[in-house]
Amino acid sequence: MPTPILSVRGLSKSYGNFQAVNQLSFTVNEGDVYGFLGPNGAGKSTTIRMLLSLIFPDSGEVELFGKNLYHHREWVLSQIGAIVEKPDFYGYLSAMRNLEVLGRLQTVPVSRSRMQEVLHWVGLADRANSPVKTFSQGMKQRLGLAQALLHQPKLIILDEPTNGLDPQGMRDIRELILSLQREQGITIFLSSHILSEVEIMANRMVIIQKGKAVVEGNVRDILRGFNTGLQVETSQPGAFLERLGGSAFSGSLRRAEEHKIILNLAADQAPALAAWMVESGLPIESISPLRTLEDYFISQT
């Protein structure tokens, strides 16, 4: 029986006449990588801010670790690490100084060795003493993860953690997040507007639209039968296209954009495609189902 770690019941928030979140309910279990999916403006950030007591809801309840957030705010927050929207730091301070400032505000002050440990873990140990204003967006995102991990939280809430990153940066951050769950057993609550990102990372998810939950459950169950193609990334797109015609996947080409090739194939054909590429000596950077949230909403209506 899974243990609920975060329960949201009937959460609502409006700004004037605009209903940002409307009677939203969902449950995150211990050990989940939980996807919180919705198009831009669906109410994801407002919900996340309410989960962290940055915004006060008009109605509804938020229970974390079995305790009401607003009655046990300090204790609950001591168990959570988070990045809300983009990670903003004090640019004039070094990465280490930023962590010191944030670490001092924990219930138990964080040791310097722990700070070095998390900086090492996110790959910023060699930039610990550099001012954050010299960091790239990807480095700031990694430092954001470091500050979220400082106090060894049980739950990490991440608001669109790959936003604004280049493909390599996105991959790095995804790997870091997944290793958190795998290696440290931390429950992850991850918001995104990219369906394929949630599909890659999450085991359960809720999809929201206009502040309301559309569907909640196991990611595979929700997305079963829903597919709009496969995206292949290879460093030799010319050779790929040349050999595709003589393969079992002939005729599946939808379009090719530099290193990205879109094929009209089902997700379960990905292993066979990968095997063919290996046999043909074609380098594989990635093969992923091509799905957009917009496609999903269209498929449901």
Place this chain on the structure above:
Amino acid sequence: MFWQALRNELIKLFSRGRSYIAFGAVVFIVGAIHLALWVDGANFLNFQTSNLQEQFLFEGNLLNGNLSAYIILTALLVHIPFLIALVTGDLLAGESASGTIRFLLIRPIRRSTLVAAKFATAIIYSTLLVLSMALLSTFMGRWLLGNGDLFVVRDTMVLFDASDVSWRMLGAYAFSILGMATVASLSFLFSAITDNAVTPILLTMVIIIAFMILSSIDLSLFKAMKPFFFTTYMNGWKLFFEDPFSWSRIAQYGGALLLHVVIFFGFTQWYVQRKDILS
């Protein structure tokens, strides 16, 4: 947790170059005034006392460190609020504008504790600024112009013996700290209400300038309003240079300023407790 938060705030404050602008300005202005008095002080004093010289005979060193400190107090206390608002108006609004407020408020610290730590930082900064002005003008004045009796002309003409000046100066500076704490509290309140760093500075200065202008106009309506302007009480430091000296008036002026500090800080706390962090 308060002390940890206060330590954080002081580290942040003194890691930024802009925090030192006010100290630089004080050093420059105090230095320039002293240098000018050292070079041309005799002519300046002659001009200032030209009417009185027909009736009085002045003897001894009237152009001294005490007079320069008094002149600087009179001149700078009008402008120091701007330098204070520059930093204290940024304490909360700056965090909102840069987005760092989110990282602070998702920590297990009460909002009230964080606000109290930031407010304490504002008061410490204001105090340090007035202290730097006090130390600099006292020591530079004594060094360049020497010690002597203090000649003050306000409603009446008063001459204070050199031995009677130090404690009055100390009292005036202590009172000025309270006056500047009131300014800091006001800009801190605006800093909580707005999410950009410029508005609190502008609002604070607009209010101070407006109150000062209205106070100086000799109309019955403005005279009736004067007791409700906190700027009226900021001039309370001058009471230390009155004869007869009145502790009760100083207490009255100081109490009025303290009440403003409490009201501004109380409202800031009330507001931040209820504020949705949307930045």
